[in-house]
Amino acid sequence: MLTKRIIPCLDIKDGRTVKGVQFEGLRDAGDPVALAARYAREGADELVFLDITATNQKRATLIALVRDVARELDIPFTVGGGIGSVADVEALLLNGADKVSINSAALARPELIDELAARFGSQCIVVAADARFNAADGWQVYTRAGTHNTGRDAVQWCREAADRGAGEILLTSMSNDGTKDGFALDITGAVSRAVTIPVIASGGAGSKQDFTNVFQQAQADAGLAASIFHFGEIGIRELKEHLRQDGIPVRL
Amino acid sequence: MEIAVVDYKGGNVQSVLFALERLGVQATLTADHEVLRRADKVLFPGEGEAASAMQELRAQGLHEVLPTLTQPFLGICLGMQLLGQHTQEGGGTDMLGILPFDVVRFPALPEYKVPHMGWNNLQTLNSPLFEGLSAEDYVYFVHSYYAPVGEYTIAEAAYPAPFSAAVQHENFYAVQFHTEKSGPVGTRILENFLKL
Numbered sequence: 001m002l003t004k005r006i007i008p009c010l011d012i013k014d015g016r017t018v019k020g021v022q023f024e025g026l027r028d029a030g031d032p033v034a035l036a037a038r039y040a041r042e043g044a045d046e047l048v049f050l051d052i053t054a055t056n057q058k059r060a061t062l063i064a065l066v067r068d069v070a071r072e073l074d075i076p077f078t079v080g081g082g083i084g085s086v087a088d089v090e091a092l093l094l095n096g097a098d099k100v101s102i103n104s105a106a107l108a109r110p111e112l113i114d115e116l117a118a119r120f121g122s123q124c125i126v127v128a129a130d131a132r133f134n135a136a137d138g139w140q141v142y143t144r145a146g147t148h149n150t151g152r153d154a155v156q157w158c159r160e161a162a163d164r165g166a167g168e169i170l171l172t173s174m175s176n177d178g179t180k181d182g183f184a185l186d187i188t189g190a191v192s193r194a195v196t197i198p199v200i201a202s203g204g205a206g207s208k209q210d211f212t213n214v215f216q217q218a219q220a221d222a223g224l225a226a227s228i229f230h231f232g233e234i235g236i237r238e239l240k241e242h243l244r245q246d247g248i249p250v251r252l
Numbered sequence: 253m254e255i256a257v258v259d260y261k262g263g264n265v266q267s268v269l270f271a272l273e274r275l276g277v278q279a280t281l282t283a284d285h286e287v288l289r290r291a292d293k294v295l296f297p298g299e300g301e302a303a304s305a306m307q308e309l310r311a312q313g314l315h316e317v318l319p320t321l322t323q324p325f326l327g328i329c330l331g332m333q334l335l336g337q338h339t340q341e342g343g344g345t346d347m348l349g350i351l352p353f354d355v356v357r358f359p360a361l362p363e364y365k366v367p368h369m370g371w372n373n374l375q376t377l378n379s380p381l382f383e384g385l386s387a388e389d390y391v392y393f394v395h396s397y398y399a400p401v402g403e404y405t406i407a408e409a410a411y412p413a414p415f416s417a418a419v420q421h422e423n424f425y426a427v428q429f430h431t432e433k434s435g436p437v438g439t440r441i442l443e444n445f446l447k448l
Contacts, residue, residue: 040435
């Protein structure tokens with residue numbers, strides 16, 4: 001039986017893992033290669049590795065670090081942050097990334113999704129969407145590390161990304177990110193029902209029950225979190241044991 | 253032991269090379285026909301789209317060499333599908349024809365997203381490739397197309413219907429999942445292959 005995936009996210013800035021609260025006030029949480037290896041041993045199903053400085057500072061993604069992680073890791077990992085071209089993706093895949101995640105560049109030029117899917121296959125193209133709720137417009141998509149409102153409806157954008165050939169959606173609720181109050185069940189469920197590709201829920205995980213809720217109530221295929229794992233607040237194995245007790249299929 | 257990994261721009265071969273490196277095995281990434289014929293073992297990874305992969309294999313003459321190899325051979329993911337006769341992918345593509353299956357797309361069913369992506373368990377294991385493993389063991393899949401179950405099937409997985417998670421014909425072994433990315437279980441399968 002296909003299992004629900006637990007995915008620690010390594011936000012990278014200047015070669016170190018950091019996690020901000022709503023993308024501000026970054027704290028240092030460790031060496032990414034050491035963390036990657038630790039998570040693989042503890043039973044993480046996948047890793048996401050986001051160079052959060054790349055877009056703002058127009059810096060190339062850290063190829064050397066990707067290579068070091070790939071050398072160490074025997075589970076799949078996704079790399080994102082500042083990816084804007086077919087050449088960027090090729091360089092990351094050649095150095096051992098299993099998938100790439102694109103965000104701002106896809107919103108600026110949605111045809112990029114079609115081009116990447118045609119060149120590399122949908123299976124390695126993740127479209128990341130950062131969504132924020134406001135009462136007037138509902139859930140809208142933001143770019144540039146959450147600083148710019150595109151004015152696009154989150155569900156519509158995710159559906160378009162899927163139609164253009166994305167293999168997976170990484171949906172982050174910026175309204176929940178860093179709060180530890182739980183995932184955004186409404187938008188996650190709406191996106192999951194709107195597309196036929198897997199959806200990774202991100203933003204807001206604070207407890208084991210939050211993961212149960214996002215799998216049972218919002219049909220997420222995977223749950224992603226950073227700080228609760230980096231600071232050892234929840235162990236991956238104990239999280240998965242909790243999920244199994246709740247009747248959710250997991251790999252233990 | 254000479255290990256060759258087929259180089260046809262077939263996706264993330266680096267992961268396979270790193271997995272072999274973690275086992276202390278030095279492999280050669282090559283499209284050279286003689287090096288492939290001479291190797292003790294050949295690995296054939298693959299990711300991406302079948303039609304462009306076949307185009308590249310033909311451009312390098314590998315579509316004629318690979319079916320004639322006689323040493324233990326391991327196809328991985330797209331490298332398994334390419335061993336079949338025909339795939340629905342790319343509007344219909346003829347493939348290497350080493351095994352008798354046709355590759356078809358997963359149907360769009362509610363609650364069964366396509367691609368089939370993530371960790372699934374292996375059932376009805378029937379090969380030295382799976383020595384030491386059981387139906388409790390999980391491996392990592394990412395694919396939208398699959399080979400149906402047939403007499404060539406040596407392991408099944410279900411999504412929701414059973415499909416070929418691994419196949420074999422003579423020296424040609426192949427797995428649909430990414431054994432190089434399947435944690436200790438995947439490592440064990442690679443070790444088992446290297447012992448064949």
